[in-house]
Amino acid sequence: xxxxxxxxxxxxxxxxxxxxxxxxxxxxxxxxxxxxxxxxxxxxxxxxxxxxxxxxxxxxxxxxxxxxxxxxxxxxxxxxxxxxxxxxxxxxxxxxxxxxxxxxxxxxxxxxxxxxxxxxxxxxxxxxxxxxxxxxxxxxxxxxxxxxxxxxxxxxxxxxxxxxxxxxxxxxxxxxxxxxxxxxxxxxxxxxxxxxxxxxxxxxxxxxxxxxxxxxxxxxxxxxxxxxxxxxxxxxxxxxxxxxxxxxxxxxxxxxxxxxxxxxxxxxxxxxxxxxxxxxxxxxxxxxxxxxxxxxxxxxxxxxxxxxxxxxxxxxxxxxxxxxxxxxxxxxxxxxxxxxxxxxxxxxxxxxxxxxxxxxxx
Amino acid sequence: xxxxxxxxxxxxxxxxxxxxxxxxxxxxxxxxxxxxxxxxxxxxxxxxxxxxxxxxxxxxxxxxxxxxxxxxxxxxxxxxxxxxxxxxxxxxxxxxxxxxxxxxxxxxxxxxxxxxxxxxxxxxxxxxxxxxxxxxxxxxxxxxxxxxxxxxxxxxxxxxxxxxxxxxxxxxxxxxxxxxxxxxxxxxxxxxxxxxxxxxxxxxxxxxxxxxxxxxxxxxxxxxxxxxxxxxxxxxxxxxxxxxxxxxxxxxxxxxxxxxxxxxxxxxxxxxxxxxxxxxxxxxxxxxxxxxxxxxxxxxxxxxxxxxxxxxxxxxxxxxxxxxxxxxxxxxxxxxxxxxxxxxxxxxxxxxxxxxxxxxxx
Numbered sequence: 001x002x003x004x005x006x007x008x009x010x011x012x013x014x015x016x017x018x019x020x021x022x023x024x025x026x027x028x029x030x031x032x033x034x035x036x037x038x039x040x041x042x043x044x045x046x047x048x049x050x051x052x053x054x055x056x057x058x059x060x061x062x063x064x065x066x067x068x069x070x071x072x073x074x075x076x077x078x079x080x081x082x083x084x085x086x087x088x089x090x091x092x093x094x095x096x097x098x099x100x101x102x103x104x105x106x107x108x109x110x111x112x113x114x115x116x117x118x119x120x121x122x123x124x125x126x127x128x129x130x131x132x133x134x135x136x137x138x139x140x141x142x143x144x145x146x147x148x149x150x151x152x153x154x155x156x157x158x159x160x161x162x163x164x165x166x167x168x169x170x171x172x173x174x175x176x177x178x179x180x181x182x183x184x185x186x187x188x189x190x191x192x193x194x195x196x197x198x199x200x201x202x203x204x205x206x207x208x209x210x211x212x213x214x215x216x217x218x219x220x221x222x223x224x225x226x227x228x229x230x231x232x233x234x235x236x237x238x239x240x241x242x243x244x245x246x247x248x249x250x251x252x253x254x255x256x257x258x259x260x261x262x263x264x265x266x267x268x269x270x271x272x273x274x275x276x277x278x279x280x281x282x283x284x285x286x287x288x289x290x291x292x293x294x295x296x297x298x299x300x301x302x303x304x305x306x307x308x309x310x311x312x313x314x315x316x317x318x319x320x321x322x323x324x325x326x327x328x329x330x331x332x333x334x335x336x337x338x339x340x341x342x343x344x345x346x347x348x349x350x351x352x353x354x355x356x357x358x359x360x361x362x
Numbered sequence: 363x364x365x366x367x368x369x370x371x372x373x374x375x376x377x378x379x380x381x382x383x384x385x386x387x388x389x390x391x392x393x394x395x396x397x398x399x400x401x402x403x404x405x406x407x408x409x410x411x412x413x414x415x416x417x418x419x420x421x422x423x424x425x426x427x428x429x430x431x432x433x434x435x436x437x438x439x440x441x442x443x444x445x446x447x448x449x450x451x452x453x454x455x456x457x458x459x460x461x462x463x464x465x466x467x468x469x470x471x472x473x474x475x476x477x478x479x480x481x482x483x484x485x486x487x488x489x490x491x492x493x494x495x496x497x498x499x500x501x502x503x504x505x506x507x508x509x510x511x512x513x514x515x516x517x518x519x520x521x522x523x524x525x526x527x528x529x530x531x532x533x534x535x536x537x538x539x540x541x542x543x544x545x546x547x548x549x550x551x552x553x554x555x556x557x558x559x560x561x562x563x564x565x566x567x568x569x570x571x572x573x574x575x576x577x578x579x580x581x582x583x584x585x586x587x588x589x590x591x592x593x594x595x596x597x598x599x600x601x602x603x604x605x606x607x608x609x610x611x612x613x614x615x616x617x618x619x620x621x622x623x624x625x626x627x628x629x630x631x632x633x634x635x636x637x638x639x640x641x642x643x644x645x646x647x648x649x650x651x652x653x654x655x656x657x658x659x660x661x662x663x664x665x666x667x668x669x670x671x672x673x674x675x676x677x678x679x680x681x682x683x684x685x686x687x688x689x690x691x692x693x694x695x696x697x698x699x700x701x702x703x704x705x706x707x708x709x710x711x712x713x714x715x716x717x718x719x720x721x722x723x724x
Binding site for chain 2: 124250
């Protein structure tokens with residue numbers, strides 16, 4: 001079922017993905033409901049109005065500018081339905097609708113391991129990450145990381161000769177930190193730079209969860225090297241576990257605050273990593289990716305919720321995520337109608353559709 | 363059933379325990395077979411002869427000297443059947459028949475945690491061990507260790523104010539390393555020094571497994587702080603696991619060779635220890651000691667193996683330990699007769715009875 005989009009379809013996908021209140025979950029639902037992005041765009045204003053608010057579609061001019069900006073960088077826009085889209089990321093529920101990729105796109109479908117960790121890393125930690133990346137690279141693995149200071153940068157460096165992928169929170173041209181300018185250039189040349197954001201965008205805090213989901217999504221295993229408690233690397237590790245990826249952590253002395261996060265991961269069941277051997281052993285135990293847990297509740301194409309249902313659903317939502325199925329049970333309405341109403345509420349900014357079939361107020 | 367020995371019985375126990383080829387397993391078997399140590403001493407020469415060799419009982423003079431030496435040190439000799447014998451050690455299969463204890467004997471029956479580790483320890487590791495011992499001491503735990511350089515010494519130091527037990531491979535007066543003379547004196551005063559060996563004996567390599575078995579035997583949990591691969595602390599950890607004790611290990615950087623052993627323990631299932639909290643949490647999960655796995659094959663009092671059986675059993679033995687039950691199956695003889703023959707062979711130095719019902723050539 002994977003097929004390349006026509007240029008017109010690609011524009012429709014991009015326009016739909018860039019429209020306000022359309023996140024990956026809503027995008028996925030709309031595609032299921034309408035069949036194509038073009039039809040979804042046509043139906044969207046009406047849906048949003050039903051949800052209780054007017055919605056402005058992304059402008060055609062913005063779409064043209066993004067395509068031109070990407071082309072100027074030599075980057076490619078790949079949709080999740082296309083054959084070039086990395087298969088492991090396409091299997092996420094939901095996948096990012098589109099990614100920009102700059103460099104050797106073919107690296108995205110090779111067996112990969114993510115190495116992530118503290119930005120303020122020790123010299124020893126960076127040396128370890130560099131060595132681990134080099135060894136895993138020599139054993140045929142692409143190394144995925146986030147181009148950040150510290151562990152991320154060291155991991156990319158170690159894997160430059162064999163293949164490395166940098167996933168950015170901002171656009172594929174958003175070089176941060178500035179001292180990684182040279183590293184970025186070498187990755188864009190010999191490796192691949194990936195982002196879900198539009199070119200030209202500088203990363204802000206809320207971009208990182210989406211970046212981290214792609215880092216773990218691309219990888220069969222995620223290794224965390226040095227992490228304090230409550231750090232971003234631990235979020236990546238949690239996402240990786242939810243995605244069925246192997247999670248490994250490098251232990252450290254209890255006297256080193258940068259080992260608190262990794263030791264805690266080990267305590268919670270992450271495999272202990274002292275080197276490439278441990279990663280390879282963990283991968284041996286891995287029999288392909290876990291099946292994606294996509295809805296399977298049937299299409300929502302014919303559902304047509306009424307105002308009363310929308311109102312009762314809106315009243316059921318709170319900042320605490322609940323499953324869509326719980327909403328279905330609470331309303332007693334047909335699942336298809338509830339799902340449709342939730343998409344309408346999401347478009348109107350009154351609900352947020354979360355991965356894993358969860359929903360909350362936005 | 364626990365009762366103090368008379369002075370005559372104590373002498374018999376000591377003499378039997380000090381007789382050549384009588385280790386804890388053989389001692390235990392002989393006591394089961396004959397009922398008392400005195401009767402075992404009387405029957406021993408004949409048994410050994412049947413096993414194929416003459417045996418020299420320990421001399422009465424040596425026994426008197428050992429008792430006098432111990433008394434001169436103010437140490438107490440405690441038999442495994444006596445109420446003062448630490449209950450957790452009495453439950454081992456088999457227990458050491460006798461221990462010497464110098465200092466506050468009552469510490470031996472209080473909730474204890476062993477802290478052991480590398481002799482050539484890092485300053486950080488020693489600081490950690492000292493702090494851990496202090497915290498666990500304040501939470502009501504006696505700290506058990508082996509008086510060695512490095513981690514052991516630091517653990518004792520940290521627990522001096524609250525209570526600590528040093529288990530020695532040599533006699534209770536065998537101060538090693540020499541720089542621990544002052545530490546030893548403070549433990550003998552405020553804590554307790556314990557040994558299975560006779561006073562005056564300087565430890566040799568083969569004393570340490572017995573010492574380690576008492577360290578773990580006394581303790582509800584064993585914490586290993588810094589250990590290289592194939593080090594003695596890992597043997598203590600293995601014994602502790604076999605005895606049903608909680609095993610914890612302090613993680614460290616993969617770049618630190620002193621963390622190789624502890625990281626490996628964690629990989630094998632030891633709990634990760636970053637501080638006293640982890641130990642206390644592990645102890646919460648512990649519901650009393652595992653039941654001792656004593657034979658339960660009934661008495662061997664009436665067994666009377668013949669030469670043919672002895673010969674066929676001797677032929678079945680090799681340096682590779684096998685279970686006594688395997689020998690029973692292989693010979694087809696009654697279990698009681700096989701056990702009796704094995705004791706005779708052990709006394710004659712032709713078999714070695716190992717803990718857990720295993721047997722090998724000695």
